[in-house]
Amino acid sequence: MNARNRSVVSVRRMRGMTLIELMIVVVIVGILAAIAYPSYERQVQQTRRADGKAALLEAAQQLERCFTRFNSYTHGDCAIDTDIADGGRPSPDEWYVITNTNRGASTFTLVATPQNAQTADTRCTTLVLTHTGARSATGSTPDQCW
16 A cells, blocks of 8 residues: 555545534533533532521621620620611621521521522521521421521
8 A cells, every 4th residue: 555545545534523423412511511500509509508607607606795795685785786687787708698586685586598699599598596506497408408
C-alpha cells in the first residue's frame, strides 16, 4: 500500500459524528440534568435552612441573656426583643425573618419564616424554637428540618 492509498483509507475512517449520535448524546445529557437539578435544588434549600436555624439559635441565646440579666424576655433594655417584635429580624443571609409569636415575660416562641427564593422550600416552610428548647417545623417533611 502506498502513501496515497493509506490517506484515502484514513479519511474514510475519520468521518465524524452523525446527527443520530449527536441526538443520543443530547438526550443522555438531558436525562442526567433532569435527575441532577432537583437534587441540587433540595441541597441548596437545605443549606439555606442552616441560616434560619442559626438565626433562631442566636435570637434565643440573646433572649436568654436578657432573662438572666432582667428576669424577663421582654425587658425594655433588651434590643433583641424589640427587633423580633417589630416586624421581625432578618437572618444573616436574609433567607429567613425571625419573629416572636408568643411574646411574654417568661416565654417566647421564635419562628423563622422563609424569604426570597427560600419560599420554594416546601419540605420545611417554617422553623420554630421555644423557650423550653423545643424545636419544630411546618412543611411536608418537618421531621427532617432540624
